[in-house]
Amino acid sequence: MTRAPHRNSRRQRFLRQAPSRLAAGSVLALFVLFFALPVLWLLLAATKTDQQLVNDNPLSFGSLGALKANWDALTGFQDDAILQWLGNSALYAVVSLVITLCVSIPAGYALAMTEFPGRRTLLISTLVVMLMPSATLVVPLFLEVNAAHLIGTMWSIVLPYSFYPFGVYLTYIYFSTAIPRDLLAAARMDGCSEFGVFRHIALPLATPVVALVGFFSFVANWTNYFLPYVMLPDSSQMPIQVGVGSLLSNVPQFNPTAGSLAIERPELALATLVAISPVLIIFLFAQRFLVSGMLAGATKE
Numbered sequence: 001m002t003r004a005p006h007r008n009s010r011r012q013r014f015l016r017q018a019p020s021r022l023a024a025g026s027v028l029a030l031f032v033l034f035f036a037l038p039v040l041w042l043l044l045a046a047t048k049t050d051q052q053l054v055n056d057n058p059l060s061f062g063s064l065g066a067l068k069a070n071w072d073a074l075t076g077f078q079d080d081a082i083l084q085w086l087g088n089s090a091l092y093a094v095v096s097l098v099i100t101l102c103v104s105i106p107a108g109y110a111l112a113m114t115e116f117p118g119r120r121t122l123l124i125s126t127l128v129v130m131l132m133p134s135a136t137l138v139v140p141l142f143l144e145v146n147a148a149h150l151i152g153t154m155w156s157i158v159l160p161y162s163f164y165p166f167g168v169y170l171t172y173i174y175f176s177t178a179i180p181r182d183l184l185a186a187a188r189m190d191g192c193s194e195f196g197v198f199r200h201i202a203l204p205l206a207t208p209v210v211a212l213v214g215f216f217s218f219v220a221n222w223t224n225y226f227l228p229y230v231m232l233p234d235s236s237q238m239p240i241q242v243g244v245g246s247l248l249s250n251v252p253q254f255n256p257t258a259g260s261l262a263i264e265r266p267e268l269a270l271a272t273l274v275a276i277s278p279v280l281i282i283f284l285f286a287q288r289f290l291v292s293g294m295l296a297g298a299t300k301e
Helices: 003-045 050-055 064-075 081-113 119-131 134-147 155-162 165-177 181-189 194-205 207-223 226-231 240-248 265-295
Strands: none
Touching (some): 003 265, 050 265, 081 119, 081 155, 081 165, 119 165, 134 155, 155 207, 155 226, 165 207, 207 240
Protein backbone atom coordinates (compact mmCIF):
# COMPACT_ATOMS: atom_id res chain seq x y z
CA MET A 1 0.00 0.00 0.00
CA THR A 2 2.83 2.43 0.83
CA ARG A 3 5.10 1.43 -2.04
CA ALA A 4 2.87 2.77 -4.82
CA PRO A 5 2.82 6.42 -3.59
CA HIS A 6 6.57 6.25 -3.00
CA ARG A 7 7.14 4.87 -6.50
CA ASN A 8 4.90 7.54 -7.98
CA SER A 9 6.74 10.31 -6.15
CA ARG A 10 10.08 9.05 -7.46
CA ARG A 11 8.67 8.92 -10.98
CA GLN A 12 7.34 12.46 -10.68
CA ARG A 13 10.67 13.71 -9.31
CA PHE A 14 12.49 12.03 -12.19
CA LEU A 15 10.13 13.63 -14.73
CA ARG A 16 10.65 17.05 -13.14
CA GLN A 17 14.43 16.66 -13.27
CA ALA A 18 14.50 15.15 -16.77
CA PRO A 19 14.77 18.48 -18.70
CA SER A 20 17.66 19.74 -16.55
CA ARG A 21 19.46 16.39 -16.79
CA LEU A 22 18.97 16.33 -20.54
CA ALA A 23 20.36 19.86 -20.85
CA ALA A 24 23.36 19.02 -18.64
CA GLY A 25 24.02 15.83 -20.60
CA SER A 26 23.85 17.70 -23.89
CA VAL A 27 26.35 20.31 -22.68
CA LEU A 28 28.73 17.59 -21.43
CA ALA A 29 28.44 15.71 -24.71
CA LEU A 30 29.19 18.91 -26.62
CA PHE A 31 32.30 19.54 -24.52
CA VAL A 32 33.45 15.94 -25.01
CA LEU A 33 33.07 16.28 -28.78
CA PHE A 34 34.79 19.66 -28.79
CA PHE A 35 37.82 18.55 -26.75
CA ALA A 36 38.08 14.80 -27.32
CA LEU A 37 37.71 14.66 -31.09
CA PRO A 38 40.77 16.84 -31.86
CA VAL A 39 42.89 14.76 -29.48
CA LEU A 40 41.63 11.53 -31.03
CA TRP A 41 42.32 12.90 -34.51
CA LEU A 42 45.85 13.85 -33.45
CA LEU A 43 46.53 10.37 -32.08
CA LEU A 44 45.29 8.73 -35.27
CA ALA A 45 47.03 11.20 -37.59
CA ALA A 46 50.43 10.04 -36.33
CA THR A 47 49.67 6.51 -37.62
CA LYS A 48 49.05 7.57 -41.24
CA THR A 49 50.95 8.63 -44.29
CA ASP A 50 50.33 12.11 -45.66
CA GLN A 51 48.11 10.71 -48.41
CA GLN A 52 46.07 8.69 -45.92
CA LEU A 53 45.69 11.76 -43.75
CA VAL A 54 44.12 13.64 -46.65
CA ASN A 55 42.05 10.90 -48.29
CA ASP A 56 41.06 8.44 -45.54
CA ASN A 57 38.44 8.80 -42.83
CA PRO A 58 39.70 11.38 -40.30
CA LEU A 59 39.04 8.99 -37.41
CA SER A 60 40.48 5.87 -39.02
CA PHE A 61 43.63 4.12 -37.85
CA GLY A 62 46.56 4.03 -40.23
CA SER A 63 49.19 1.40 -39.49
CA LEU A 64 52.03 0.71 -37.07
CA GLY A 65 54.39 0.72 -40.06
CA ALA A 66 53.38 4.27 -40.92
CA LEU A 67 53.81 5.27 -37.28
CA LYS A 68 57.36 3.87 -37.24
CA ALA A 69 58.15 5.57 -40.55
CA ASN A 70 56.91 8.90 -39.17
CA TRP A 71 59.03 8.45 -36.04
CA ASP A 72 62.13 7.62 -38.09
CA ALA A 73 61.59 10.67 -40.28
CA LEU A 74 60.98 12.86 -37.25
CA THR A 75 64.09 11.75 -35.39
CA GLY A 76 66.08 12.06 -38.62
CA PHE A 77 65.21 15.76 -38.92
CA GLN A 78 68.46 17.73 -38.34
CA ASP A 79 70.23 14.75 -36.75
CA ASP A 80 67.80 13.89 -33.91
CA ALA A 81 67.02 17.53 -33.21
CA ILE A 82 63.71 16.64 -31.54
CA LEU A 83 65.50 14.54 -28.92
CA GLN A 84 67.84 17.44 -28.23
CA TRP A 85 64.85 19.78 -27.92
CA LEU A 86 63.25 17.40 -25.43
CA GLY A 87 66.46 17.32 -23.40
CA ASN A 88 66.63 21.12 -23.42
CA SER A 89 63.02 21.40 -22.24
CA ALA A 90 63.63 18.89 -19.45
CA LEU A 91 66.77 20.75 -18.34
CA TYR A 92 65.13 24.18 -18.32
CA ALA A 93 61.93 22.96 -16.66
CA VAL A 94 63.58 20.84 -13.94
CA VAL A 95 66.25 23.38 -12.94
CA SER A 96 63.65 26.15 -12.86
CA LEU A 97 61.31 23.91 -10.86
CA VAL A 98 63.94 23.28 -8.18
CA ILE A 99 64.66 27.00 -7.84
CA THR A 100 60.93 27.81 -7.82
CA LEU A 101 60.21 25.38 -4.97
CA CYS A 102 63.23 26.57 -2.98
CA VAL A 103 61.98 30.17 -3.26
CA SER A 104 58.18 30.01 -3.46
CA ILE A 105 57.49 27.69 -0.51
CA PRO A 106 59.59 29.61 2.08
CA ALA A 107 58.33 32.93 0.67
CA GLY A 108 54.70 31.86 1.01
CA TYR A 109 55.35 30.62 4.53
CA ALA A 110 57.00 33.90 5.52
CA LEU A 111 54.13 35.95 4.11
CA ALA A 112 51.56 33.81 5.91
CA MET A 113 53.22 33.38 9.30
CA THR A 114 55.19 36.54 9.95
CA GLU A 115 54.44 40.23 10.21
CA PHE A 116 56.90 42.76 8.79
CA PRO A 117 56.77 46.24 7.26
CA GLY A 118 55.63 46.20 3.64
CA ARG A 119 54.03 42.76 3.90
CA ARG A 120 50.68 43.92 2.54
CA THR A 121 52.35 45.81 -0.32
CA LEU A 122 54.36 42.73 -1.19
CA LEU A 123 51.22 40.60 -1.21
CA ILE A 124 49.40 43.02 -3.50
CA SER A 125 52.41 43.23 -5.81
CA THR A 126 52.58 39.43 -6.00
CA LEU A 127 48.90 39.24 -6.85
CA VAL A 128 49.17 41.95 -9.53
CA VAL A 129 52.17 40.31 -11.21
CA MET A 130 50.44 36.93 -11.02
CA LEU A 131 47.44 38.31 -12.93
CA MET A 132 49.56 39.88 -15.69
CA PRO A 133 49.82 37.90 -18.95
CA SER A 134 53.27 36.37 -19.23
CA ALA A 135 53.76 37.82 -22.73
CA THR A 136 53.71 41.37 -21.31
CA LEU A 137 56.83 40.61 -19.27
CA VAL A 138 58.94 39.26 -22.14
CA VAL A 139 60.31 42.62 -23.30
CA PRO A 140 61.32 43.85 -19.78
CA LEU A 141 62.83 40.44 -19.07
CA PHE A 142 64.74 40.55 -22.35
CA LEU A 143 66.19 43.95 -21.47
CA GLU A 144 67.22 42.75 -18.01
CA VAL A 145 68.75 39.52 -19.26
CA ASN A 146 70.53 41.38 -22.06
CA ALA A 147 71.97 43.84 -19.53
CA ALA A 148 73.32 40.87 -17.59
CA HIS A 149 74.85 39.43 -20.81
CA LEU A 150 72.90 36.16 -20.47
CA ILE A 151 71.11 36.14 -23.84
CA GLY A 152 71.60 32.79 -25.54
CA THR A 153 72.48 30.95 -22.33
CA MET A 154 70.50 28.47 -20.25
CA TRP A 155 70.09 31.07 -17.50
CA SER A 156 68.19 33.42 -19.80
CA ILE A 157 65.40 30.83 -19.60
CA VAL A 158 65.89 29.31 -16.16
CA LEU A 159 65.92 32.55 -14.15
CA PRO A 160 62.71 34.03 -15.64
CA TYR A 161 61.04 30.62 -15.35
CA SER A 162 61.98 30.51 -11.66
CA PHE A 163 60.08 33.75 -11.02
CA TYR A 164 56.67 32.26 -10.17
CA PRO A 165 54.40 34.60 -8.20
CA PHE A 166 51.43 32.24 -8.50
CA GLY A 167 53.38 29.63 -6.52
CA VAL A 168 54.13 32.17 -3.80
CA TYR A 169 50.50 33.23 -3.53
CA LEU A 170 49.20 29.66 -3.58
CA THR A 171 51.61 28.70 -0.81
CA TYR A 172 50.60 31.79 1.17
CA ILE A 173 46.93 30.80 0.95
CA TYR A 174 47.72 27.23 2.03
CA PHE A 175 49.78 28.19 5.08
CA SER A 176 47.22 30.85 6.04
CA THR A 177 44.29 28.44 6.08
CA ALA A 178 45.42 24.83 6.39
CA ILE A 179 48.24 24.87 8.97
CA PRO A 180 47.17 25.19 12.64
CA ARG A 181 49.05 28.12 14.15
CA ASP A 182 48.80 26.54 17.61
CA LEU A 183 50.91 23.65 16.38
CA LEU A 184 53.63 25.99 15.19
CA ALA A 185 53.42 28.03 18.40
CA ALA A 186 53.85 24.85 20.47
CA ALA A 187 57.00 23.99 18.52
CA ARG A 188 58.40 27.47 19.17
CA MET A 189 57.65 27.14 22.89
CA ASP A 190 59.61 23.88 22.90
CA GLY A 191 62.65 25.82 21.71
CA CYS A 192 62.46 25.16 17.98
CA SER A 193 63.86 27.93 15.81
CA GLU A 194 61.74 29.51 13.07
CA PHE A 195 63.68 27.63 10.42
CA GLY A 196 63.24 24.43 12.42
CA VAL A 197 59.49 25.04 12.67
CA PHE A 198 59.30 25.49 8.91
CA ARG A 199 61.49 22.48 8.11
CA HIS A 200 60.20 19.95 10.64
CA ILE A 201 56.55 21.01 11.12
CA ALA A 202 55.21 23.19 8.31
CA LEU A 203 57.01 21.68 5.33
CA PRO A 204 55.97 18.04 5.94
CA LEU A 205 52.35 19.22 6.27
CA ALA A 206 52.66 21.20 3.03
CA THR A 207 53.30 18.22 0.74
CA PRO A 208 50.01 18.73 -1.20
CA VAL A 209 50.71 22.37 -1.99
CA VAL A 210 54.35 21.61 -2.85
CA ALA A 211 53.11 19.07 -5.40
CA LEU A 212 50.55 21.56 -6.72
CA VAL A 213 53.07 24.39 -7.12
CA GLY A 214 55.57 21.99 -8.65
CA PHE A 215 53.09 20.70 -11.21
CA PHE A 216 51.81 24.12 -12.25
CA SER A 217 55.35 25.46 -12.46
CA PHE A 218 56.53 22.52 -14.57
CA VAL A 219 53.58 22.83 -16.95
CA ALA A 220 54.08 26.60 -17.32
CA ASN A 221 57.79 26.11 -18.00
CA TRP A 222 57.32 23.20 -20.39
CA THR A 223 54.64 24.90 -22.49
CA ASN A 224 56.22 28.37 -22.64
CA TYR A 225 56.93 29.37 -26.22
CA PHE A 226 57.42 33.11 -26.48
CA LEU A 227 60.18 33.58 -23.89
CA PRO A 228 62.64 30.95 -25.23
CA TYR A 229 61.81 32.02 -28.79
CA VAL A 230 63.07 35.50 -27.91
CA MET A 231 65.96 34.54 -25.65
CA LEU A 232 67.58 31.68 -27.58
CA PRO A 233 68.88 32.45 -31.08
CA ASP A 234 70.59 29.06 -31.54
CA SER A 235 68.36 26.19 -32.71
CA SER A 236 70.43 23.68 -30.71
CA GLN A 237 69.23 25.41 -27.51
CA MET A 238 65.53 25.37 -28.40
CA PRO A 239 63.01 23.70 -26.09
CA ILE A 240 60.49 21.36 -27.63
CA GLN A 241 57.71 23.98 -27.98
CA VAL A 242 59.88 26.26 -30.10
CA GLY A 243 61.14 23.21 -31.95
CA VAL A 244 57.60 22.21 -32.92
CA GLY A 245 57.13 25.74 -34.26
CA SER A 246 60.28 25.24 -36.32
CA LEU A 247 58.87 21.96 -37.65
CA LEU A 248 55.64 23.75 -38.57
CA SER A 249 57.58 26.18 -40.76
CA ASN A 250 59.05 23.20 -42.63
CA VAL A 251 55.69 21.70 -43.62
CA PRO A 252 55.14 22.55 -47.33
CA GLN A 253 51.34 22.76 -46.93
CA PHE A 254 51.77 25.50 -44.30
CA ASN A 255 54.89 27.12 -45.74
CA PRO A 256 55.30 26.89 -49.53
CA THR A 257 58.91 28.10 -49.22
CA ALA A 258 59.96 25.07 -47.13
CA GLY A 259 63.29 23.75 -48.39
CA SER A 260 64.76 20.28 -48.67
CA LEU A 261 64.18 19.57 -44.95
CA ALA A 262 60.45 19.19 -45.48
CA ILE A 263 58.25 17.67 -42.75
CA GLU A 264 55.00 15.87 -43.55
CA ARG A 265 51.83 16.57 -41.59
CA PRO A 266 51.67 13.16 -39.82
CA GLU A 267 55.23 13.73 -38.59
CA LEU A 268 54.18 17.11 -37.22
CA ALA A 269 51.24 15.45 -35.45
CA LEU A 270 53.62 12.92 -33.91
CA ALA A 271 55.94 15.73 -32.80
CA THR A 272 53.00 17.42 -31.10
CA LEU A 273 52.18 14.22 -29.21
CA VAL A 274 55.81 13.88 -28.15
CA ALA A 275 55.80 17.49 -26.94
CA ILE A 276 52.76 17.07 -24.70
CA SER A 277 53.41 13.54 -23.45
CA PRO A 278 55.68 14.46 -20.48
CA VAL A 279 53.00 16.72 -19.02
CA LEU A 280 50.34 14.02 -19.43
CA ILE A 281 52.55 11.37 -17.82
CA ILE A 282 53.37 13.58 -14.84
CA PHE A 283 49.70 14.46 -14.43
CA LEU A 284 48.67 10.80 -14.40
CA PHE A 285 51.17 9.94 -11.69
CA ALA A 286 50.66 13.09 -9.60
CA GLN A 287 46.89 13.56 -9.78
CA ARG A 288 46.30 12.20 -6.27
CA PHE A 289 48.61 14.87 -4.81
CA LEU A 290 47.12 17.52 -7.09
CA VAL A 291 43.57 16.84 -5.91
CA SER A 292 44.59 16.91 -2.25
CA GLY A 293 46.49 20.12 -2.86
CA MET A 294 43.51 21.79 -4.52
CA LEU A 295 41.24 20.77 -1.64
CA ALA A 296 43.72 21.80 1.04
CA GLY A 297 42.51 24.84 2.88
CA ALA A 298 38.97 24.47 1.59
CA THR A 299 37.78 23.93 5.16
CA LYS A 300 39.14 25.42 8.32
CA GLU A 301 38.43 24.17 11.78
